[in-house]
Amino acid sequence: MVPTITAFEKSPDRGKGLARDMRVRWALEEVGQAYRTRLLSFEAMKEPAHRFLNPFGQIPTYEEGDLVLFESGAIVLHIAERHTSLLPALLPADENARSRAIAWMFAALNTLEPPIFEHALARILEHGETWYEARRTILEERIHKRLKELAEHLGSADWLDGDFSAGDLLMVTVLQRLKGTGLLDIHAPLLAYIDRGEARPAYQRAFKAQWAVFEAASGQR
Ligand code: GTB
Numbered sequence: 001m002v003p004t005i006t007a008f009e010k011s012p013d014r015g016k017g018l019a020r021d022m023r024v025r026w027a028l029e030e031v032g033q034a035y036r037t038r039l040l041s042f043e044a045m046k047e048p049a050h051r052f053l054n055p056f057g058q059i060p061t062y063e064e065g066d067l068v069l070f071e072s073g074a075i076v077l078h079i080a081e082r083h084t085s086l087l088p089a090l091l092p093a094d095e096n097a098r099s100r101a102i103a104w105m106f107a108a109l110n111t112l113e114p115p116i117f118e119h120a121l122a123r124i125l126e127h128g129e130t131w132y133e134a135r136r137t138i139l140e141e142r143i144h145k146r147l148k149e150l151a152e153h154l155g156s157a158d159w160l161d162g163d164f165s166a167g168d169l170l171m172v173t174v175l176q177r178l179k180g181t182g183l184l185d186i187h188a189p190l191l192a193y194i195d196r197g198e199a200r201p202a203y204q205r206a207f208k209a210q211w212a213v214f215e216a217a218s219g220q221r
Contacts, residue, residue: 001064001065002035002036003028003033003035003036003063003064004035004036004037004062004064005021005024005028005035005036005037005038005060005061005063005075006021006045006053006060007019007021007025007037007038007060007210007213008039008059009040009041009044009213010041010214010217011210011214011217014214015210015211015213015214015215015218017176017206017207017210018177020059020060020173021037021059021072021210022173022206022210023169023170024060024075024079025037025209025210026169026173026203026206027076027079027166027169028079028206029202029203029205029206030090030169030200030202031079031080031082031083031086031090032083032086033079037209037213045057045058045059052068053068054070056070060072060075061075062075072170073105073106073109076105076166076169076170077105079166080165080166084098088163090169091165091166092165097161097162100161100167101161101167102166102167103167104160104161104167104168104170104171105166105167105170107167108170108171108174109170109174111146112150112171112175113174115139115142115143116178118139119136119140119181119183122135122136123181140183144183147178147183147187147190148187150171150190151187151189151190154189154190154193155189156189158193159196164197164200168197169197172193172194172203173197175193176194
């Protein structure tokens with residue numbers, strides 16, 4: 001069954017692939033699963049029809065037969081779990097290694113993404129406030145602490161725990177949001193780590209698909 005995901009009709013990131021449908025597209029490409037995309041305006045996301053899929057009125061969602069999912073992490077986990085017989089898979093066959101890969105998925109979303117996303121939001125929404133510089137400094141210190149720890153863990157390895165996994169997929173998409181902020185400059189291993197993720201053919205296909213949506217929307221403006 002071909003799943004349907006939702007994405008921004010006009011992504012505010014101007015085709016940079018930073019919205020969270022990108023991680024779902026990437027996971028689907030990694031496992032070779034074809035998918036359909038339903039594009040939504042901000043207004044449509046708040047309509048009852050979409051809130052039935054996601055109570056928070058956000059993208060991405062995932063529909064596959066009777067199954068409806070929201071939360072990008074849960075969707076990526078579902079995709080990974082449905083395609084474990086593939087080699088290479090997004091989750092390792094060994095049970096302990098699989099649990100560790102899932103721990104990295106949580107680490108990406110629970111430990112790294114919160115300060116990184118807060119920082120991005122503050123840059124957009126709070127930069128005019130008198131206290132902005134103090135807040136920015138605090139957020140950047142928190143981010144550097146985590147980036148340093150992550151880089152130390154990664155060391156000279158290509159991926160976080162053995163082969164590329166859903167943990168790496170989520171971690172790379174989380175770190176990408178820091179590109180252009182300068183915050184990654186002193187964490188060179190992480191820049192190379194992001195590059196390795198982005199060089200994967202599945203990532204490239206996913207990026208192209210979301211870029212095509214942005215281009216089509218630009219043509220209509
Ligand atoms: N925890 C949820 C998940 O992981 O799925 C969060 C989903 C989420 O934040 N969705 C955002 C959304 O639907 C899009 S990705 N926002 C619309 C709304 O809340 O009304 C977040 C996002 C937004 C904008 C950019 N950007 O402009 O670069 C990047 C990412």
